[in-house]
Each structure stands twice: as C-alpha cells, then as structure tokens.
Amino acid sequence: MSEDQNITASKIEEEKEPSSLTLIFALGIAGFISGIILVGTYLYTLPLIEANKADAMKNAIFKVLPNCNSFKTLKLENGVLVEQKENEKQKKENDDEALVIYAGYNANKKLIGFAIPGSEPGFQDIIGAIFGYDAVNKKIIGFEVLESKETPGLGDKIFKNADFQTNFKALSVDPSIVLVKSGQKQADHEVDGISGATISSKAVVGLLNNTMSIWRKAIDDYIKKN
C-alpha cells in the first residue's frame, strides 16, 4: 500500500508543473475543436431557426389582419415607405428589424391594412407585439403579442384574456389611444384595462401610440400615392 502511495506521489510530482506552453496548447486545441463543432451546429440550425422566426411572423401577420392572404414587406427610407426586395431582406434582417412593416392584401389584391411590429417596456421585460392597422378607417383591427415575460396569471392576460383582445377589433387611433378602467370603455379610441395588470395594459397602449406615431405619416403618404 505504501509503495502504491509512493508511486502516485512521485507521479503527482512529475505532473505538478507542466510547462505553460503545454497548457496553452491543450486549451488552444480544446477551444479550436469546440469552435469547429459550434460553427457546424450553427450553420446547420441557422436556416431552421430563421424559418421558424419567419413562420411565426407570417402567422402573426395573418392573425392581426383578418382576411389577409398575402403581404409585402415595406421599409422606411428617408421618410418614405418603399418595398423591400427579397434578396435585400436577408442582408438587412439583422440590422434593424424595427424599421419594417408589412402591407397585407386580400384575395382580390386589395390593400386591407398594415401589420406593424413594435415594442415597449412592460412590467418585467420588453413586450414585443404586432398589430394590424386599417389605414383607410384609421383603426387598429388586430393585436398579437410576440414576446413577453409578463407575470403569469396577471400581466399575461394581455394576450390570454379574450375580453382584452376584443379591444383591438376596431380601435380608433384618433386623437390617441387612451386606457380606461376595466369596463368603462365608451369611445372608439378607449381601451378597457385589465384589473390587476395596470402596468402591462399601459405598456400595450403605450406601444400602440408610440409605434403609430413613428409610422403614421409614412403610411398616410403611402396611401395617398397608391
């Protein structure tokens, strides 16, 4: 037994101080192999992940624009809305997703409205959402939350509560959207809040107002031109 211990002790002695070069080399190799594996995984999964994202966005657009069955991506260029080309889309995707909106058309190629993504700080984290805007009647016609970490059971009612969702069937944006207490909605531009989720409700209304103020002029110009 003591012999064994001696051997292990001398072994440890031997291994005690590997040269710095050995260490750097070992970690370098580990990092290199790890890097290659990760790049491989990334390249393999990237198209799938992007397809998932595009799918989610497409579904959301069709949901907030009733009867929509095709859409065009528009971007803001010097204050004017121009159509974004397919090949350009991929390049620009990562730059600034906030600066595109989607124009939805029905089966007769008639413009129904615009699906506009926007975001606003909520109770826990940024709430990301998309809403449908009917530019002719100046009304919001649909609303869908894309990303939210609002409190389960309270704040998440902004997308789970059917009553709250009915606020966005025909919500006028003029003069501006106003939050009222639950059950007190009278005018077209008022939103019935959720009791127990005031901050989340406020965030939704803020999101709609702020995002509208960014796009309002450009959309009006676009409508006039076409």
Add this chain to the structure above:
Amino acid sequence: MDTIDTKSRGAQEFMKGIWKENPIFVSVLGMCPALAVTNTAMNSLAMGLATTFVLVCSSILVSSLRKVIPKPVRITAYIIIIATFVTIVDFALAAFTPAIHKELGAFIALIVVNCLILGRQESFASKNTIGLAIKDAVGMSLGFTFAMLCIGIPREVLGSGSLFDISLFGENFEPWVVMILPPGGFFMLGFLLLIFNWFAQRKNKMKNNLVENNG
C-alpha cells in the same frame, strides 16, 4: 472497493444519483433551474432532458480525456466541453422546438454553470472509467429530471389547474397563481426538502435502533 465486484459497483453508481445522493433533494445542487423553470411540467421535463444530454456527453468526454487534460487547466477544459454541449442544445432546441426554447429562454445557456454538471466532472468523471462515468451521469441526470418533475408537476397542477397543458379540473377551479410565480418554486422546493429529510432521518433512526438492539 475491491471487494465489491464491478457489476454491483456500476449499479451502485447508477442508483445513488436517483435517490441516495439525489442532486436536488440531497446535494441541493442545480437550484437555479429547479426554482426558475419548474412552473410547468413540460418545462421541467425539457430542462431535465437538456441537462441529461449535457451531463452524459460531457462525462463521456471528460472521462475519456482524463489522462490528456493537464491538471492545472482541468476546470477550464471542463467548462469548454460543457459549454460546447450546452450551445449545441441551445441551437437544437431553437431549431426543432421553438416553443420550448422560448419558454426556457436564458436558462438553457445557464446550464453551463449548473454546479451539478461541473461537480460530476471534477469529482467523478475525471477519476473513473468511461463505463462508470456514463452510469454515474445517467443516474444523476435521472435523479435531477425526477426531482424537477416532483417540483414541476404539483406547481402546474395547483398553479394552472392543468398537467402537460391538459386541463384537469374544468372551469370552476380557481388556480393558485402563487404556485407558478417564483415564490411557489420556493414553497414547493422547501416542502419537498422537508419530506425528503424527514424520511432520511427516520431511516437513520431505525438503523441506529437496530444497531443498538443487536449490540
């Protein structure tokens, strides 16, 4: 250890993770996922399986490289290995199950710093053969997944009135919202630790009594 034959040693290494040295209830490791993502049974299961994949793969690699990795940089090397597998899981979940990836969010990346995984590498995989390391890793992972479900299932049943998104009690059930909020995680974990320790204590007492009686 020489007296015990290899087969029963293997079985022992496998079983200890599930009950006797359960990572959550006995070692109290991996608390971050145990509290944060156990709000539904599905999330608990997904987290358990993701951790299983990372733990088993890293254990195999660390055990097979145990003679190659220089001692002074072993922890760094383990972290590189673990982080590689975690990133693979992250990408794979985002590509194939986007809904689960969205729910688990940052907690997938946080598997890297789960003490359970690094702990097994340092205390077991780096000192044992591949066969034993796999058994240890699988046992520990099953124990972890089992514990995650023990916390997750009651939380979802009480907090949302459903199990794996299937509604259990109908419309009239008023869910205990607190159970799916962070405090619910602490309540449930504390409650289960209480039960677990009570059993362990009772077992010890019985053992002592037996020894006393015999002596």
